[in-house]
Amino acid sequence: xxxxxxxxxxxxxxxxxxxxxxxxxxxxxxxxxxxxxxxxxxxxxxxxxxxxxxxxxxxxxxxxxxxxxxxxxxxxxxxxxxxxxxxxxxxxxxxxxxxxxxxxxxxxxxxxxxxxxxxxxxxxxxxxxxxxxxxxxxxxxxxxxxxxxxxxxxxxxxxxxxxxxxxxxxxxxxxxxxxxxxxxxxxxxxxxxxxxxxxxxxxxxxxxxxxxxxxxxxxxxxxxxxxxxxxxxxxxxxxxxxxxxxxxxxxxxxxxxxxxxxxxxxxxxxxxxxxxxxxxxxxxxxxxxxxxxxxxxxxxxxxxxxxxxxxxxxxxxxxxxxxxxxxxxxxxxxxxxxxxxxxxxxxxxxxxxxxxxxxxxxxxxxxxxxxxxxxxxxxxxxxxxxxxxxxxxxxxxxxxxxxxxxxxxxxxxxxxxxxxxxxxxxxxxxxxxxxxxxxxxxxxxxxxxxxxxxxxxxxxxxxxxxxxxxxxxxxxx
Amino acid sequence: xxxxxxxxxxxxxxxxxxxxxxxxxxxxxxxxxxxxxxxxxxxxxxxxxxxxxxxxxxxxxxxxxxxxxxxxxxxxxxxxxxxxxxxxxxxxxxxxxxxxxxxxxxxxxxxxxxxxxxxxxxxxxxxxxxxxxxxxxxxxxxxxxxxxxxxxxxxxxxxxxxxxxxxxxxxxxxxxxxxxxxxxxxxxxxxxxxxxxxxxxxxxxxxxxxxxxxxxxxxxxxxxxxxxxxxxxxxxxxxxxxxxxxxxxxxxxxxxxxxxxxxxxxxxxxxxxxxxxxxxxxxxxxxxxxxxxxxxxxxxxxxxxxxxxxxxx
Numbered sequence: 001x002x003x004x005x006x007x008x009x010x011x012x013x014x015x016x017x018x019x020x021x022x023x024x025x026x027x028x029x030x031x032x033x034x035x036x037x038x039x040x041x042x043x044x045x046x047x048x049x050x051x052x053x054x055x056x057x058x059x060x061x062x063x064x065x066x067x068x069x070x071x072x073x074x075x076x077x078x079x080x081x082x083x084x085x086x087x088x089x090x091x092x093x094x095x096x097x098x099x100x101x102x103x104x105x106x107x108x109x110x111x112x113x114x115x116x117x118x119x120x121x122x123x124x125x126x127x128x129x130x131x132x133x134x135x136x137x138x139x140x141x142x143x144x145x146x147x148x149x150x151x152x153x154x155x156x157x158x159x160x161x162x163x164x165x166x167x168x169x170x171x172x173x174x175x176x177x178x179x180x181x182x183x184x185x186x187x188x189x190x191x192x193x194x195x196x197x198x199x200x201x202x203x204x205x206x207x208x209x210x211x212x213x214x215x216x217x218x219x220x221x222x223x224x225x226x227x228x229x230x231x232x233x234x235x236x237x238x239x240x241x242x243x244x245x246x247x248x249x250x251x252x253x254x255x256x257x258x259x260x261x262x263x264x265x266x267x268x269x270x271x272x273x274x275x276x277x278x279x280x281x282x283x284x285x286x287x288x289x290x291x292x293x294x295x296x297x298x299x300x301x302x303x304x305x306x307x308x309x310x311x312x313x314x315x316x317x318x319x320x321x322x323x324x325x326x327x328x329x330x331x332x333x334x335x336x337x338x339x340x341x342x343x344x345x346x347x348x349x350x351x352x353x354x355x356x357x358x359x360x361x362x363x364x365x366x367x368x369x370x371x372x373x374x375x376x377x378x379x380x381x382x383x384x385x386x387x388x389x390x391x392x393x394x395x396x397x398x399x400x401x402x403x404x405x406x407x408x409x410x411x412x413x414x415x416x417x418x419x420x421x422x423x424x425x426x427x428x429x430x431x432x433x434x435x436x437x438x439x440x441x442x443x444x445x446x447x448x449x450x451x452x453x454x455x456x457x458x459x460x461x462x463x464x465x466x467x468x469x470x471x472x473x474x475x476x477x
Numbered sequence: 478x479x480x481x482x483x484x485x486x487x488x489x490x491x492x493x494x495x496x497x498x499x500x501x502x503x504x505x506x507x508x509x510x511x512x513x514x515x516x517x518x519x520x521x522x523x524x525x526x527x528x529x530x531x532x533x534x535x536x537x538x539x540x541x542x543x544x545x546x547x548x549x550x551x552x553x554x555x556x557x558x559x560x561x562x563x564x565x566x567x568x569x570x571x572x573x574x575x576x577x578x579x580x581x582x583x584x585x586x587x588x589x590x591x592x593x594x595x596x597x598x599x600x601x602x603x604x605x606x607x608x609x610x611x612x613x614x615x616x617x618x619x620x621x622x623x624x625x626x627x628x629x630x631x632x633x634x635x636x637x638x639x640x641x642x643x644x645x646x647x648x649x650x651x652x653x654x655x656x657x658x659x660x661x662x663x664x665x666x667x668x669x670x671x672x673x674x675x676x677x678x679x680x681x682x683x684x685x686x687x688x689x690x691x692x693x694x695x696x697x698x699x700x701x702x703x704x705x706x707x708x709x710x711x712x713x714x715x716x717x718x719x720x721x722x723x724x725x726x727x728x729x730x731x732x733x734x735x736x737x738x739x740x741x742x743x744x745x746x747x748x749x750x751x752x753x754x755x756x757x758x759x760x761x762x763x764x765x766x767x768x769x770x771x772x773x774x775x776x777x778x779x780x781x782x783x784x785x786x787x788x789x790x
């Protein structure tokens with residue numbers, strides 16, 4: 001095995017020292033008794049399984065690699081029951097605060113009046129949707145589905161790296177990774193008590209149905225709105241619709257009929273009560289947002305305002321996961337819950353502030369710099385991994401438009417081993433737990449999606465940049 | 478179910494049927510080209526016409542040689558009817574209708590796209606062609622097996638079946654359309670050995686040369702071949718068989734939805750008026766006119782199904 005748990009990085013299997021940490025002890029016992037050749041064979045079977053199932057994603061701008069697999073690693077990432085208790089409490093607190101923040105921002109804006117968040121950050125923010133002002137989404141829920149990205153840097157050190165309050169993706173990988181592990185190594189699950197994740201789709205359906213709009217009569221009809229088969233996350237859209245038994249619709253399947261949003265069925269138009277949309281706000285309604293959008297439904301906004309449909313997540317939630325606002329999250333949590341944040345933020349420099357910018361420019365080679373509106377690992381600088389030329393180019397961009405960036409120290413992300421031809425080798429990971437919110441409460445599926453940088457030393461875990469995934473185990477108490 | 482989904486199932490089935498039919502046409506053409514090189518060029522041309530690809534092929538400016546035509550029909554991504562294009566379209570439609578397919582059916586369609594994609598990555602050599610064509614048939618059989626064994630017999634099932642039989646009827650009718658002159662009793666060299674080979678080719682292109690002989694013995698006649706391909710209801714590629722199935726499938730849809738449709742009336746007419754026989758009456762009225770008319774009616778039925786069941790806005 002490559003050296004793990006060095007001075008610089010915390011390895012979740014080996015800790016800092018080299019002894020197997022308790023959550024991994026049963027797994028390691030099993031692993032040590034296995035033939036590497038067998039595991040290798042199983043890993044190949046897993047890849048074939050992902051291909052035939054069609055668990056692929058499209059990479060934009062790459063014609064030849066039309067559909068790609070996200071690499072899957074067979075070594076699970078294991079979280080103890082007590083670690084998970086701590087994490088899930090922190091996540092729940094955060095998601096409640098985000099919802100309270102959204103409600104406030106789109107109503108009385110108390111937090112701005114109190115001066116806890118600067119007003120320009122909202123008023124000049126493209127993610128702020130003035131049309132949502134005074135609007136009450138059914139059930140009072142804004143973020144029906146959210147994902148909280150968490151990184152670990154030590155035995156007891158967890159940070160929230162970012163919040164995803166728009167349309168977080170990846171949950172299908174969480175479910176299929178478990179399914180794959182169960183097929184490949186059933187005996188392992190008899191040996192290690194791992195908490196189930198398979199009830200996510202049914203919880204999602206319940207959660208969405210519980211937010212049905214006032215005009216819904218009877219059992220709510222739920223549909224998933226996808227941009228179509230060429231979208232990078234199409235597999236996930238069809239997977240979730242299939243698992244929930246909901247219709248998978250595209251914009252051209254929908255129209256407003258009699259004050260409701262309805263889908264064109266073989267027997268005529270049928271009203272939809274809850275729309276789990278996987279298209280961005282901008283594309284929702286060409287009459288009210290981007291006029292050139294063909295992905296949305298003309299007039300859906302008016303139906304929404306009149307209580308004829310629930311849109312999940314609510315339009316305008318992007319203001320809550322905006323990277324410019326991220327650094328205010330500890331204040332936001334305190335403001336709405338009266339408690340200190342249970343999970344800390346990563347220290348963040350706001351380049352919009354001159355002193356912060358000066359400091360960032362001073363130590364650019366050590367920092368990670370992100371675009372305020374970026375996602376997917378695009379348009380970011382990882383200082384320690386960048387060349388002099390790349391750093392110089394980024395410096396120019398920063399100076400030209402500082403408001404567009406935030407900077408963070410390069411975190412010593414924890415590692416978990418992956419299985420390679422020459423044995424186990426530590427690789428950096430992060431974690432995205434998935435959170436469902438309804439008027440009945442918050443449900444967090446134990447674990448989430450572990451993303452892993454497959455390249456030695458790399459800190460970038462995004463699938464669009466070659467990152468892979470692992471099954472994530474939360475152990476039973 | 479969504480109109481779009483119904484349409485995707487319908488088209489998925491049409492494309493799957495088309496891939497199998499085109500493989501069969503290539504097989505028949507290849508056989509003739511091997512045994513009778515003098516007529517090979519004309520034969521390939523008529524096969525391209527049957528596949529609806531002759532214009533596209535002519536536009537490439539290539540000669541009508543076996544190697545070139547086979548490559549065009551198997552692998553050319555610019556030919557919308559090539560096996561590779563058709564299988565891709567079948568898979569795209571299956572992806573769109575993914576939530577209505579069982580895992581088994583989806584995996585069979587997806588596997589067939591992957592397998593054929595790998596097999597057709599490079600130009601297929603003559604001596605590998607039989608294997609490749611047999612692989613296409615096998616993939617198709619696997620999809621059909623998964624389909625028959627795992628799909629619910631609901632509206633989605635009927636839409637896909639409609640696609641299968643519409644496409645199949647179209648294919649058989651096109652073969653007859655292109656080759657009708659061989660079946661005309663007035664042709665001078667009737668009974669000659671040229672006829673026999675040509676007739677065999679017709680039967681081969683619907684995989685029915687064995688079945689024909691089982692049924693009619695050694696005697697090959699134009700009238701009997703026409704009867705067999707048009708009216709014989711036990712022959713799964715005959716027009717009458719396909720029309721009967723379409724009427725059944727639309728019947729299920731009408732009962733399930735509690736609503737009679739224009740498409741239903743058209744399917745009835747196709748079966749009971751157009752395919753009532755006897756074969757002599759069809760010949761008396763003109764075989765070519767009859768086939769042209771059938772193709773038109775079949776296409777009109779497809780459009781009516783699309784309208785009645787709201788495949789598109």
